[in-house]
Amino acid sequence: MTEDQLTLAEQEAHRFLDKLGDLRSRLATDTDMRAYFGIVGFRETAAVKRASMDLSRALVELRR
Numbered sequence: 454m455t456e457d458q459l460t461l462a463e464q465e466a467h468r469f470l471d472k473l474g475d476l477r478s479r480l481a482t483d484t485d486m487r488a489y490f491g492i493v494g495f496r497e498t499a500a501v502k503r504a505s506m507d508l509s510r511a512l513v514e515l516r517r
Contacts, residue, residue, distance in 0.1 A: 454515055462511040469504040476501050 476497040479486055486495060 458511070458514050462508070462515055465504070465508040465511040469501070469508045472497070472500045472504040 476495075479495070479497050480490065490498075
């Protein structure tokens, strides 16, 4: 485990939480999104999934 790996994991965690906040904000205000949330993909859901994958990769590097 290196300091660079820790920094990267922290940055990815913050990015994930930011994207999650964006998604929750839109869900709270957009009734159409709430109606189709489980059926249709949205830009915010894709961003959360990408951030989640990047965070997972950073955490794997910490475990090595």
